[in-house]
Amino acid sequence: MSGLNLRQWPGAGDRPALALHCMMGNASYWGPIASDLADLVQISAPDLPGHGQSPAWAGAPPDYHTHVTRAVAPLITRPLDLIGHSMGATVALRIAVAAPEAVRSLTLIEPVLFAAAPEAEDVARLDELRKLVQSDAREEATRRFLAAWGGIDWEQQTPAGRSRLMQQIDLVTAGNDALVHDSGQILRPGGLESIDAPVLLVMGAQSPPVIPAIADALAARLPDVGRATLPGAAHMLPITHPRQVAELIRLNLERA
Template sequence: MTHSVSGPASTPPDGIAWPGEYLTAGPWKVFARRAPALSDGAVPGIYVHGLGGGSAAWTDLMGMLGDRVEGYAVDLPGFGMSPAPAEPAYTVPAQANVVRDLLEHFDTPVHLIGNSLGAAVALRVAAACPQSVRTLTLIAPTFPDWRPRPATVAMVAPLVPVLGQRLMLRQAASSPEEQARQVLAGLTGPGAHLEPRHHAQVLADIEAAIGNPDLGTAYLAAVRGAVSGYLQRGRRGLWAAAARVTVPTLAVFGTADPFIHPRIAARTARTIPGARVLVLSGIGHLAQVEARDVVASAIRDLIGPSTG
């Protein structure tokens, strides 16, 4: 899979998520949705979802950036439409290896765009492989915060013996539709703007992810991996990796994010050399969904004019 140009298409066909294909990434097999390039100047970009999410979270943003980015939104192993890995791949370093292996499919540096835990994955790839990355966009990156928000603490509750089992059983008692509504409501802020069609699509995507038989195992393993990464300090920690980033970077935060406090924005600006930082009022954890126009505009400014 090398950089190629396809015919114009500014929105997914029939209003659904972009079609995709299965790709080999080292020992892993992952599903990637593809939004075709809309101009000769567009170059490849890899979109990385957050914990428990999937590639469909990027549907509209991929279409809006099609004249600059030939988009590939991946389902990390065990999530979305990607099968569970034969060997563990749920820690941030392991997921970063998946993305690094995907870079081998391209003959040119790519744009990396990540949300939440996917932003942490993208950051580690950019820090380790700057020669393969053109720009880095971090949306609600999960930087360690020693004063975590209540939602972050609650996220690890399923790992607690007995309590976790009860929580999982309680959740399973709800219909997939109700679970999807609860997930979306818990991630978005009061300033979110989702058109009816887009709102319905996001709910359908979350419901489909909930239906993945590997999700429960993958989610718990990924939470363990996220906690391990969150607690790392020194040169192995995420803040240290951020300081090693040398590519043009945009970091997006929301004031209503239940997981990431907006005070992290200031430290991000101090840590990543030359980083652009955008803080969106009333926006939660999914800025690419809640404020996609603003996010798309900021990414365009980061990328610069098309060469096509």
């Protein structure tokens, strides 16, 4: 067993789907999307380690991205539709590369695999974040991260909420080695090319420029890939635009 807290919504039980959330999120935000797709699939979603009601990450080897991947993998007991957002999308992609036969369709929403499109400015920004955390300036690091990726108003957070987010910033920096340097070897030769399931890359039109650059790099190597950009949306589109995201996921599910 994975030891993760698993949420599941009503749906078509003969077609399971697994959804993986972003950093500093939790599985609950898949609820509206699961409801919209209930006629086609039954979505389950774990709270990733250190998030929601799942156990904290102890910080010991392996690295955080590997730890998450190993925790999620036991939830896949038959070929299924795999959906991921942000960091969760990179875990979904890592699983698909390692076991393409386990994936019926793959929907990647804003995958933050920076190694696919490394820009000095993006790498420097992540390194700056790491240095802030190392110097115990967690509040400043958290504010900067949320300003770029979170879509969360820091000033509206309760003291408990701020404390939780500042703890989770450690997970952000712990996962960056895999995202920046591809320590999980997601981009290894022949890896992306081995995924024969239909893949859909979804992004917000107002997301950081690195997101379409990553999508370009991944799409160039995936054998069966579609792309969709949602007008008016940014990085947190599964939360801000759940109905439109569900409609896009449906298109990919129907292709499988």
